[in-house]
Amino acid sequence: xxxxxxxxxxxxxxFCFLFTIPNFHVCFCNGISSSSNHTHHNNITCFENERxxxxxxxxxxxxxxxxxxxxxxxEDCCKWTGVVCDNFxxxxxxxxxRNPYEASFENYTYEAYQMYQLxxxxxxxxxxxxxxxxxxxxxxxxxxxxxxxFIGSIATLRYLNLSLAGFGGTIPxxxxxxxxxxxxxxxxxxxxxxxxxxxxxxxxxxxxLDMSNRDLNKALDWLQVTSNLPTLVELHxxxxxxxxxxxxxxxxxxxxxxxxxxxxxxxxxxxxxxxxWILSLxxxxxxDLRACLFEGGPLPSGLQNMTSLRVxxxxxxxxxxxIPNWLYSLSHLESLGxxxxxxxxxxxxxxxxxxxxxxxDLxxxxxxxxIPTSLGKLCKLKTISLSKxxxxxxIPTSLGKLCKLKTIDxxxxxxxxxxxxxxxxxxxxxxxxxxxxRSRWNLLLGHLSYELGQLTSLAYFDLYGNSxxxxxxxxxxxxxxxxxxxxxxxxxxxxxxESLGRLGKLxxxxxxxxxxxxxxxxxxxASLTKLRDLDAGGNNLTLNASENWVPPFQVEILSLDxxxxxxxxxxxxxxxxxLDSLSITNTRISNSxxxxxxxxxxxxxxxxLSCNQIRGEISSILNVEGSFATIDLSSNLFNGSLPLIxxxxxxxxxxxxxFSGSIYxxxxxxxxxxxxxxxxxxxxxxxxxxxxxCWKHWQSLGIIKLENNNxxxxxxxxxxxxxxxxxxxxRHNNLTGELPxxxxxxxxxxxxxxxxxxxxxxxxxWMGNALLGLIVxxxxxxNFSGNLPYELCLFSSLxxxxxxxxxxxxxxxxxxxxxxxxxxxxxxxxxxxSRPSLxxxxxxxxxxxxxxKGRDVEYRTTLGLVTSMDLSxxxxxxxxx
Numbered sequence: 001x002x003x004x005x006x007x008x009x010x011x012x013x014x015f016c017f018l019f020t021i022p023n024f025h026v027c028f029c030n031g032i033s034s035s036s037n038h039t040h041h042n043n044i045t046c047f048e049n050e051r052x053x054x055x056x057x058x059x060x061x062x063x064x065x066x067x068x069x070x071x072x073x074x075e076d077c078c079k080w081t082g083v084v085c086d087n088f089x090x091x092x093x094x095x096x097x098r099n100p101y102e103a104s105f106e107n108y109t110y111e112a113y114q115m116y117q118l119x120x121x122x123x124x125x126x127x128x129x130x131x132x133x134x135x136x137x138x139x140x141x142x143x144x145x146x147x148x149x150f151i152g153s154i155a156t157l158r159y160l161n162l163s164l165a166g167f168g169g170t171i172p173x174x175x176x177x178x179x180x181x182x183x184x185x186x187x188x189x190x191x192x193x194x195x196x197x198x199x200x201x202x203x204x205x206x207x208x209l210d211m212s213n214r215d216l217n218k219a220l221d222w223l224q225v226t227s228n229l230p231t232l233v234e235l236h237x238x239x240x241x242x243x244x245x246x247x248x249x250x251x252x253x254x255x256x257x258x259x260x261x262x263x264x265x266x267x268x269x270x271x272x273x274x275x276x277w278i279l280s281l282x283x284x285x286x287x288d289l290r291a292c293l294f295e296g297g298p299l300p301s302g303l304q305n306m307t308s309l310r311v312x313x314x315x316x317x318x319x320x321x322x323i324p325n326w327l328y329s330l331s332h333l334e335s336l337g338x339x340x341x342x343x344x345x346x347x348x349x350x351x352x353x354x355x356x357x358x359x360x361d362l363x364x365x366x367x368x369x370x371i372p373t374s375l376g377k378l379c380k381l382k383t384i385s386l387s388k389x390x391x392x393x394x395i396p397t398s399l400g401k402l403c404k405l406k407t408i409d410x411x412x413x414x415x416x417x418x419x420x421x422x423x424x425x426x427x428x429x430x431x432x433x434x435x436x437x438r439s440r441w442n443l444l445l446g447h448l449s450y451e452l453g454q455l456t457s458l459a460y461f462d463l464y465g466n467s468x469x470x471x472x473x474x475x476x477x478x479x480x481x482x483x484x485x486x487x488x489x490x491x492x493x494x495x496x497x498e499s500l501g502r503l504g505k506l507x508x509x510x511x512x513x514x515x516x517x518x519x520x521x522x523x524x525x526a527s528l529t530k531l532r533d534l535d536a537g538g539n540n541l542t543l544n545a546s547e548n549w550v551p552p553f554q555v556e557i558l559s560l561d562x563x564x565x566x567x568x569x570x571x572x573x574x575x576x577x578x579l580d581s582l583s584i585t586n587t588r589i590s591n592s593x594x595x596x597x598x599x600x601x602x603x604x605x606x607x608x609l610s611c612n613q614i615r616g617e618i619s620s621i622l623n624v625e626g627s628f629a630t631i632d633l634s635s636n637l638f639n640g641s642l643p644l645i646x647x648x649x650x651x652x653x654x655x656x657x658x659f660s661g662s663i664y665x666x667x668x669x670x671x672x673x674x675x676x677x678x679x680x681x682x683x684x685x686x687x688x689x690x691x692x693x694c695w696k697h698w699q700s701l702g703i704i705k706l707e708n709n710n711x712x713x714x715x716x717x718x719x720x721x722x723x724x725x726x727x728x729x730x731r732h733n734n735l736t737g738e739l740p741x742x743x744x745x746x747x748x749x750x751x752x753x754x755x756x757x758x759x760x761x762x763x764x765x766w767m768g769n770a771l772l773g774l775i776v777x778x779x780x781x782x783n784f785s786g787n788l789p790y791e792l793c794l795f796s797s798l799x800x801x802x803x804x805x806x807x808x809x810x811x812x813x814x815x816x817x818x819x820x821x822x823x824x825x826x827x828x829x830x831x832x833x834s835r836p837s838l839x840x841x842x843x844x845x846x847x848x849x850x851x852x853k854g855r856d857v858e859y860r861t862t863l864g865l866v867t868s869m870d871l872s873x874x875x876x877x878x879x880x881x
Contacts, residue, residue, distance in 0.1 A: 099139030144168030315339035537561030805873035
């Protein structure tokens with residue numbers, strides 16, 4: 001029997017053997033762990049003068065989250081947060097005060113990033129740190145204070161990172177005195193100015209330089225200075241408004257002898273074509289020329305000589321050609337990006353030669369044909385993006401063999417057929433590391449008696465906007481690493497798979513606008529605890545969850561349009577405390593909204609409950625917190641008075657309900673409080689009384705729809721104060737009086753629909769002079785009198801003119817026969833506005849009514865194809881004035 005000592009040694013050997021598997025970097029041998037480079041010998045403490053220097057430095061900093069609280073405790077500054085001392089001498093060698101949070105657009109991360117920013121000013125006590133080599137103050141906020149010139153006197157400094165730290169003013173040329181500098185990062189200090197760059201020429205040991213997002217437009221010497229830095233390995237000058245100013249005689253002086261990485265992206269002033277000196281850098285490993293707006297034409301052939309390239313990104317340019325065969329010979333490429341160019345033709349089978357490729361992005365081009373099966377031979381691929389092309393056919397099953405693949409984006413193409421085979425392939429992928437783990441375990445202890453499970457790396461799969469058909473493959477349920485799955489806007493049919501409910505890592509599920517049908521139960525969501533986005537609208541599905549069901553998820557985006565959820569309002573919705581956007585239009589709900597749910601609604605920035613039969617009154621329209629707040633409660637049975645509108649609402653549709661009473665309190669009770677409302681639709685209700693004259697408080701309005709109510713009185717003159725008004729719909733009310741002359745100030749008007757009222761007076765000649773962009777003018781069935789003014793002929797964009805059934809008389813101006821759009825529909829245009837949606841914005845067309853054979857016909861999506869002129873029901877005659 002082994003002694004305890006021998007047993008311990010055996011287990012130590014076993015664990016050491018087990019964890020030497022690649023990518024397992026832990027070893028428990030003898031209980032020893034490697035020590036950090038940041039620790040210092042126990043018998044060494046920091047020097048008193050350096051400790052005092054650090055405390056003075058701290059005194060001038062603003063530290064709202066007490067990141068430097070350890071600096072107030074203990075005598076040994078080498079143990080303080082962000083301070084690194086030399087292991088042998090004890091001198092302070094590094095100050096690492098980078099913000100622990102990145103400037104992410106995720107709300108919770110960005111808030112933390114802002115809270116943890118250091119501020120204040122930099123104390124020159126740093127000069128007493130005679131051995132300081134490393135200073136990182138990135139991602140903080142020094143409120144556009146200038147970079148202190150004393151940094152140029154820290155003679156030992158090798159690493160300086162002030163990126164995204166909120167510095168302004170002029171870059172101090174004294175930085176050129178730090179001749180020991182190897183790494184300099186000043187990027188994204190948006191108010192940091194730069195003159196000439198001669199000070200850089202003294203940094204002869206510099207290896208890494210990043211001045212991205214700085215305006216270097218006046219630094220005409222940027223190329224000569226940087227190219228003569230003898231040890232420069234990385235140069236990042238993205239978004240610097242660079243000008244390529246170099247004479248032919250000085251081209252030979254451009255050296256860049258050590259340069260491996262060059263980033264000149266987002267500089268649209270580099271010239272019409274790729275400069276020759278860039279193509280001569282045959283030793284480059286990475287070249288980023290995104291968004292330089294080079295003029296169209298083929299990819300420059302000089303690129304084929306850059307055989308050392310591992311990263312090549314020329315996205316957002318205008319290259320217009322097929323993909324040349326020589327590009328497939330750059331066998332060292334690991335990342336290839338040509339997003340948003342004008343590349344066309346097919347992707348060649350020769351792509352299999354790019355055996356090192358990890359990331360491929362050819363999205364947003366004009367590529368045609370099918371995906372070559374040879375793409376499945378690129379075993380290192382982790383990302384494939386071919387979206388927004390004209391690719392056809394099916395997905396080759398060979399892609400299912402790419403077991404390292406994490407992202408596939410094939411959205412917005414013309415693919416068709418079924419996708420079952422590729423998912424079967426992915427579901428059979430296993431982690432090589434776990435396979436090695438299992439084989440070594442078997443070697444030691446015999447065959448495993450249990451199954452480790454089938455794993456795949458696939459995390460993001462996007463097939464949005466194609467024509468895939470057939471059922472959703474059951475094998476998707478075995479893709480255990482899936483984080484986002486988008487099958488929206490295809491033709492998938494059958495039922496929703498219960499196996500989707502097993503994808504425990506799934507955060508985003510998009511299956512909207514397919515042909516799915518059947519019953520969905522709580523089993524479909526059983527393990528989806530991390531689900532944040534669920535967009536499943538546009539399917540014929542019925543939710544049949546248990547009565548007391550509480551979803552395992554907390555979603556932020558939820559769309560179940562066209563599902564059967566009713567007749568009761570979903571009682572599980574109030575449990576979604578993180579809900580940000582909700583769309584459950586046309587879901588057969590026929591009772592009122594529970595009082596319990598109103599607090600949730602008050603936090604949303606997008607709400608669409610339209611086309612149900614929801615009843616009840618509304619006291620206020622949600623105190624929404626975000627911008628672009630959208631609320632659509634149209635086509636329901638809401639009644640009572642109109643609700644108050646809170647100021648950060650931008651889109652409100654309460655049309656086709658049973659609201660009654662005045663609209664005064666909605667528009668006027670808020671006084672002069674600023675607001676953002678752009679779209680207001682309260683048409684097709686039972687509203688009465690006068691249109692109030694307080695429109696001056698609604699300066700953001702672009703669309704006003706009050707039609708089909710019982711409003712009376714005159715059109716208020718304050719509507720003429722809405723300079724950005726595009727569309728005015730007051731049709732089918734009881735309005736009287738003349739058109740207010742202030743409307744001539746609304747020069748942006750494209751649509752005026754005042755039909756079926758009791759308006760009087762003449763059609764004013766100023767309309768033709770002031771409203772030159774008008775597309776629709778509908779004054780039908782009123783009491784207008786007098787002549788048709790000749791000035792209406794100035795409407796060069798007029799597409800619909802309806803003045804029928806008034807009291808007009810006299811001659812019809814002959815120039816009415818020359819309305820350009822009416823004679824040539826190809827010149828037509830129409831008001832299209834962007835409506836916020838769950839996933840961005842979508843375009844919506846305005847509407848207009850035409851009377852055809854005695855019937856009112858509403859045109860919306862086809863309105864751009866309609867032209868009409870109706871002068872009937874008057875006392876007009878032919879001839880000219």
